[in-house]
Amino acid sequence: MTDLFAKNVDIISQRWPILASALKFESIDHFDAHLVEGNNQTISVDGIQLSSRHNRIAEAKLLINQLPLVCDNVTVYGVGMGDVMSLLIDNKQLQSIEVVPLNLSLLALLLSFTDQSEWLSDPRVTVAYKVHQHKINQPNIVITPDLLLANNENAILRDHLVLENNRAYVNRQHQPANPEVQKRLNENAQAIANDPDASTLILPHGQYKAHLIGSGPTLENHYDYLRAQRKLPIGQRSLMIAVDTALKALIHENIIPDIVVSIDNKITPAHFPDTIPSSITLVYFPTLSSSIHGQWPGPKFIAYSKNPIYDTLDKQYPKLRLFTNGSVIHPAIDLAVYLKIKEITLFGCDFSYPGNKTHAFWHDGALGPSINNQNHHWVINGHGERVATDLNFRGYLRSLEHYISAKQHVRFYQSSLDGARIHGAQYKDLSL
Known part of the structure; x- marks a missing residue:
């Protein structure tokens, strides 16, 4: 002293x-x-x-x-x-x-x-x-x-x-006057007018549970579980909603989700499998390239975010408005809640680099973030330890926690302790 x-x-x-x-x-x-x-x-x-x-x-x-x-x-x-x-x-x-x-x-x-x-x-x-x-x-x-x-x-x-x-x-990157956004919306004008509103999406059976699948590294620990779930009779298994960058990994493991959500204007056909089963429903924002939604083999529905860039469009072509704050995981979860799902289990929603990896299936840097650019960014994982992350991932995590705190009628679970601890989501051990 x-x-x-x-x-x-x-x-x-x-x-x-x-x-x-x-x-x-x-x-x-x-x-x-x-x-x-x-x-x-x-x-x-x-x-x-x-x-x-x-x-x-x-x-x-x-x-x-x-x-x-x-x-x-x-x-x-x-x-x-x-x-x-x-x-x-x-x-x-x-x-x-x-x-x-x-x-x-x-x-x-x-x-x-x-x-x-x-x-x-x-x-x-x-x-x-x-x-x-x-x-x-x-x-x-x-x-x-x-x-x-x-x-x-x-x-x-x-x-x-x-x-x-x-x-x-x-x-500033998401203002209505953003020329890149306006260019994409103009390119998708016909799809906006013709593709059905995501609010009209009706589930084939009355699930109240959903598996929400991100592309984080811990997804790789649950392939066997998800594959077994997918083989259950349609009335017994949970609804399976995946984000776009998880689809390649899932298809490679013979896991066919019910719904895929894609919103990013930087997503390209290279982010998707060469062959997409026609049973998969696409829910997308009209910032997505027509090279993806225009070629989608199965049902497809449009939704908007709650960002002001969609306010004018929504008056002419009303669509379901979904929550998002930077990550496709956000609207995927909000879609599940809209579909009256009462229990959501998160897979691969790590918001961090457990195992020194940024994503399941993908090579380091293929989706942008790299383990070589960790700097000082970290979050606390389910074990109470620091785990490296990206600055944006930290923001996505906190936005999700804020969302969860406002949805008291929905139970949230996370399937791994290795990724970021998500406050409001209870850990569920699926190895039993």
Whole structure:
């Protein structure tokens, strides 16, 4: 324990005794930490600087200037070098400043080597210990290095913060005026007018259970189970809905799903098997290439996402509107719920790279993500361990969890503990 740590924690003990007790038990030995010199001094932790080394105050002001002109409270996610809080307490307009550390060990490290007593002593400041993982306070400031160094307990909150920070950028890619989207919709004008609405899709029998099949690596562990399920009489087996990139693997294993969902304008015929059984129903968004839906041998139905790009079309040619937030898994699940499925078991919905693979069946990089581009991105799997992932996968996972929390009438199960832990979905052991 350093003298600075003792000084800082003495203040915390008086104000937040539970937090102080927790900090005293936090180890900082696992960090690769050292000072970095520039125009200013900062700390590098596991190769990540906690602030700029060129002009820390200018960086902090840049973050603070993103706040609304008039606000009386603010939440700061992360701590950095403490510069943001040091400047915020100079703002007499602010009535409350909540600080949410994303890694208590990182906070302990900062308190061990820097004096943070000024802002810790300010009566308007509150330092949170346990925080809601699915709720983001507004207005807020997010300290980026702390996102990269978040601990396991705050992984969900970290992902929601990243999603929120990138929402405006992502939404720009899905505006009605996007020329690429408009070009594809124009190409599919005849199909939009003629192909039936997915809301008219009627199941051949009254299932209340569905197997929802993604293309994650753990799908390979369940081929035998799914093949056996597919051989059951039609009235006894679960409805089988697969995403487009899982179909090649399934057909290769002689597993024929009932429905395939495809939405991405970048999907090509190469993503599908050479021969597709005519018994498979396609549900697609009109951003899909006509080289796929135009040649589909079986029944096909159109749906739209809830994105504004479809609002005008929906007035002229109404279609089922399905939830999506980046992944084809989202509308596939929403379709199952629309079809009044009450129990959904997820296969290959890993949102991560278990076994150091990105997808079942496909070679590394064939579908975009590669295990060579993991960087610092990770999620917690069903065993409570970190597993590598892609930044987009993290966003898809959190969006799905939000969706599940809103569907209390549907039971969700995940078939593997090796992929990302999906909160709201109970593990179902299918090896018995």
